[in-house]
Amino acid sequence: MTGTTTENPTRLKRSEWLQDHILYPSIGFGILIGLWALGGWLLAMSPETSNFTKFGLLPTLKAVPGLISSGYIAEHIWASGYRLAIGLILAILVGVPIGIAIGLSKITEQISNEPFQLLRMVSPLSWMPIVVFVFPKWDQAIIFLITVAAIWPVVYATAAGLKKVDPAWFKVSKNLGASFRQLLSEVIFPAIAFDIFTGIRLSLGIAWVVLVPAELLGVSSGLGYAIKDARETLAYDQLTAMVVVIGILGFILDSFVARMVKRYSWQRDL
Amino acid sequence: MTKRGVHIAVNNLSHRYAARGPVTFDQVNLVSLPGEVLAIIGRSGCGKSTLLHIMAGLLPPTAGEITIDDSQVKEPSPKWVMMFQAPHLFPWMKVSQNVGIGLKFANWSEDRIKERVEKTIKLVDLEEHAESNVQDLSGGQQQRVALARSLVMEPEMLLLDEPFSALDAFTRAALQKDVRLIAKDLGINLVIVTHSIDEAVLMADRAVIMAGSPGQIEEEIVVSLPEERNAQDPEVQKIRGHLMETFRRVSTVEN
């Protein structure tokens, strides 16, 4: 009897899983690629735009192997990845403590609220002209822009996480003999990790979006530069290939953080 | 286990939260003998929770001291565990992880933790839920987890601050009985704060009534009743009546 009751639900679950994780996403991607192919075909059809046929699906796919084997893609991913990583790490290192300060103290929250909301609404890229004067290197300027763009979600998600922390957890933990380190690792971190990673996920999205335009100026490496370079050399297939690379990489990074978010989520939806 | 409980003494304990603020309670003296269940009854606001926090070492008193056998309570310790009105469990953990957290803090090995946790979970009758997330349990079951989380440390003294007041009457009655039995079995001194005279009569070996502002101990009664207590027994009724009368008297004086 237990055999039949356990078999059915798992089989059902398996087909549901295939549907949710394979079938539907494939349909979605299929539509996207179809639209791209259609766009390329339309470009080729009209004599006015036939110069841009290389934006289409097939020319782009043909360009990819060469870009990979020459190390072109890897080189620019490496340059961008470095800036993104440092920028994000700085945003987390600065943002989490500020978030903790805001989450724990009403006064800090009230003092910081208006100025932070104002700063938050300034498009990060509008700092660009100032930033390039302040920092001697373009790399530093770009990293600063990423940090400025990425810091706010981390700050506010951390603060929101702390508000959900039950103060009695501290009392209980102290009573049961927790050291300060154990309090951090066993109570505070698991309690707010979900929120921190949710903030990081938003930050990553923003940072990724800011990164490419920031690299359009000054530097001679990175995904943004690669796009500019391709445009200037009229290598449109290469340009689209880089756009695809940016999309795929962003998608992978986001899925990774999304998994962390899921892993640390404990709150019931009720 | 040869030792059956500890001798608890509260000596001239006074407290105020702010230097110039009101005195919460003044010159409180209490004694509880080894293995006893002590009930502290009193109206809302007379300082019962404050007293319990001080006894657990979670709050330093303004004056006076608490001694447990020969040691003085100066800071929180797993030897003196407090349980609150709400379970305050860690919602990202399973039942077994919640129960074992104190042992983890004490750096016990996984195996030893597992063994002790299993034993404790059995004690509070939650074997079936050991691997459930605590958010999936009822209020009464959650309070049992909180109890197990405290018991797992095998404390000398367990302080309960109105632990059953949020539960329905049946669950409450069952837990009152179980907690007393478990404490007796393990030789743990219980100190229970309650609004309910019935709870005190059913659970305690000694009951004190706290009243006034600043709070003071107005009455102390030894509850000498058999282990099997029934709300309808004449003996139980008699002690209940006496406590009720005293409670009314000290409360009217106050008003």
Ligand SMILES: Nc1ncnc2c1ncn2[C@@H]1O[C@H](COP(=O)(O)OP(=O)(O)OP(=O)(O)O)[C@@H](O)[C@H]1O
């Ligand atoms: N953290 C605090 N700071 C200042 N005053 C406090 C604090 N906690 C409690 N008090 C005050 O001390 C007095 C006693 O509070 P306490 O919580 O000990 O009462 P209680 O007897 O447990 O009441 P209840 O039965 O409602 O739980 C109250 O007047 C309360 O307002």
Ligand SMILES: [Mg+2]
């Ligand atoms: Mg209280």
